[in-house]
Amino acid sequence: xxxxxxxxxxxxxxxxxxxxxxxxxxxxxxxxxxxxxxxxxxxxxxxxxxxxxxxxxxxxxxxxxxxxxxxxxxxxxxxxxxxxxxxxxxxxxxxxxxxxxxxxxxxxxxxxxxxxxxxxxxxxxxxxxxxxxxxxxxxxxxxxxxxxxxxxxxxxxxxxxxxxxxxxxxxxxxxxxxxxxxxxxxxxxxxxxxxxxxxxxxxxxxxxxxxxxxxxxxxxxxxxxxxxxxxxxxxxxxxxxxxxxxxxxxxxxxxxxxxxxxxxxxxxxxxxxxxxxxxxxxxxxxxxxxxxxxxxxxxxxxxxxxxxxxxxxxxxxxxxxxxxxxxxxxxxxxxxxxxxxxxxxxxxxxxxxxxxxxxxxxxxxxxxxxxxxxxxxxxxxxxxxxxxxxxxxxxxxxxxxxxxxxxxxxxxxxxxxx
Numbered sequence: 517x518x519x520x521x522x523x524x525x526x527x528x529x530x531x532x533x534x535x536x537x538x539x540x541x542x543x544x545x546x547x548x549x550x551x552x553x554x555x556x557x558x559x560x561x562x563x564x565x566x567x568x569x570x571x572x573x574x575x576x577x578x579x580x581x582x583x584x585x586x587x588x589x590x591x592x593x594x595x596x597x598x599x600x601x602x603x604x605x606x607x608x609x610x611x612x613x614x615x616x617x618x619x620x621x622x623x624x625x626x627x628x629x630x631x632x633x634x635x636x637x638x639x640x641x642x643x644x645x646x647x648x649x650x651x652x653x654x655x656x657x658x659x660x661x662x663x664x665x666x667x668x669x670x671x672x673x674x675x676x677x678x679x680x681x682x683x684x685x686x687x688x689x690x691x692x693x694x695x696x697x698x699x700x701x702x703x704x705x706x707x708x709x710x711x712x713x714x715x716x717x718x719x720x721x722x723x724x725x726x727x728x729x730x731x732x733x734x735x736x737x738x739x740x741x742x743x744x745x746x747x748x749x750x751x752x753x754x755x756x757x758x759x760x761x762x763x764x765x766x767x768x769x770x771x772x773x774x775x776x777x778x779x780x781x782x783x784x785x786x787x788x789x790x791x792x793x794x795x796x797x798x799x800x801x802x803x804x805x806x807x808x809x810x811x812x813x814x815x816x817x818x819x820x821x822x823x824x825x826x827x828x829x830x831x832x833x834x835x836x837x838x839x840x841x842x843x844x845x846x847x848x849x850x851x852x853x854x855x856x857x858x859x860x861x862x863x864x865x866x867x868x869x870x871x872x873x874x875x876x877x878x879x880x881x882x883x884x885x886x887x888x889x890x891x892x893x894x895x896x897x898x899x900x901x902x903x904x905x906x907x908x909x910x911x912x913x914x915x916x917x918x919x920x921x922x923x924x925x926x927x928x929x930x931x932x933x934x
Contacts, residue, residue: 527654550910552879555699555853556901561824562768563808563817570807574800582803585796588787590616590775594806598761598775601809605731606749607759609777615786616797620729620762620774624651626793627725627758627776630785631689632657637681639691641669643885643894645699645727648692658686659887666847668695668705671712678720690723690758696744697730697852700885700896704738704850710747717756724751729762729774732818734851735826744851748777755779763805765853766818771801822851828899828907829855835908839915843922853900856882862921864892871917871924877910 521529574582589595595614602609617623624647632638634656640648642661652659660681663673674691681688691713695705705713717724726747734744748757754777762774778786808814832855833848846857862868865881872878882894899907 527656531650531654548876549873550877550902550906550913552877552897552899552902552910552914554901555898557765557769557821557853558824558828558901560903561821563813566808566811566813567768567804570804570811574803574807582799584799586799586802588791588794588796589614589783590797591799591802591806593810594773594802595775597806597809598777601761602748602759602777605746607746607777608752608754609759613754613777613780613783615776615778615783615790616802617760617774617776617790618794618798619764619769619772620727620760620776621647621651622790622793623760623774623776624648624725624727625654626786626789627690628652628655628657629789630782631723633687635686637686637688639674639677639681639688639722640887641693641698642888643700643882643891644692644887645694646884648727649885649887652692657689661886661888662691664701664703666703668698668703668709669693669713671709671716674713675716675720678722688720688722690725691717692725692727693747694727694730695747696728697733697849697854699730699852700854700880700882701856702847702849702852702854703856704743707742707745710745711750714747714750714756724757725760726757727760729760729765730852731761732766733821733825733853735822735829738850758782763808763814766814766821767805767808771805772798773801773805825851825853825900828902828904831904831907832897832899832911835911836914839911840918843918853898855897855899856894857897858882858894859918860893861918862893862925865895866892867924868895868914868917868921871920872914875913875917875920877913877917879914 594616595611598614599609599611628651632655636657637660638652638657639660639662642663660677662677663670678688695710697704724747728746731744748759751757758776758778760776763771829849836844843861844857844859846855849855859865859868869881880896882891882896
């Protein structure tokens with residue numbers, strides 16, 4: 517027992533380090549390690565010169581509020597820009613509903629604190645984003661998984677799961693979804709399924725939390741105005757869907773600027789909760805994000821990212837197909853940062869990960885994304901940050917790690933037969 521355990525709350529004791537952060541520690545300690553673990557944007561794609569010009573202008577001293585405490589809900593022109601971005605995505609919103617957050621992760625934490633009591637049920641995709649799992653578990657929520665097929669959440673299982681939770685006396689507070697190029701699977705929730713989920717939520721009186729950071733990073737085989745239409749776009753009175761998005765994937769994560777739009781009554785409570793977390797928002801980061809939108813930099817930059825990430829996806833998929841053969845299977849993502857794979861010749865990815873580390877490549881084992889303890893044969897490979905050359909080399913290293921893991925498996929099997 518640790519000396520300080522008696523001082524730590526039950527929630528604090530239950531906290532666990534993110535599997536993705538663990539891989540970050542491995543990367544920091546290793547030499548020439550190729551990382552397919554964190555979903556980082558490509559650093560060489562950041563618009564450095566444009567940011568430098570914006571910073572020089574903001575730092576000329578003419579506006580002292582750039583370095584001053586900012587309003588809890590965020591810099592109002594940026595909130596207006598977020599409302600305009602949502603309008604371009606087909607969503608009706610007003611600035612009074614929008615709260616700027618320190619990345620969308622803070623938005624998830626705020627929602628958990630405002631909406632969830634210990635024991636309340638949150639429905640989540642199987643698998644789902646680890647940051648959301650952490651935020652919701654930290655407030656004592658009961659996380660219940662809903663199966664997915666190639667088109668997203670299975671509607672029958674969604675309703676069965678809701679009925680089972682409700683009949684046991686637990687309050688089902690919301691359904692958490694990442695509909696566009698989901699983290700971790702890269703799946704694109706079908707438009708038909710989106711509308712059916714919204715109808716279900718209205719019928720069952722359940723909120724939807726729609727987390728949408730990857731929406732703009734679609735590849736050319738996606739019809740933007742149809743296939744990536746947010747669920748919130750069909751929530752015409754804005755009463756059912758709480759919508760989150762971020763500038764981290766399209767501008768730079770170092771600014772830590774995200775936002776969410778919620779019904780006015782909930783947005784007011786989110787503001788109060790945010791006052792307890794950070795009181796005020798960071799002026800400079802928000803000004804850069806606003807200037808990037810106002811100047812048209814964001815609109816000009818995003819098409820470049822789509823081309824870049826599609827090429828990286830293609831390199832990863834082609835190399836895995838050549839090096840892995842039928843030992844691994846996946847569906848090529850049509851946008852976003854991630855390729856979700858299943859190994860067919862081993863019983864768990866933890867074994868593969870141990871061998872991969874010795875070969876100088878890391879990834880995130882898929883079990884970290886499941887709230888029901890399954891997913892041992894899955895893994896998430898992020899193609900966004902490494903160069904195409906490093907992606908190809910990393911996939912070759914992963915194939916050699918698979919060779920070693922299978923050789924060890926055969927060796928152990930032979931010994932067991934003796």
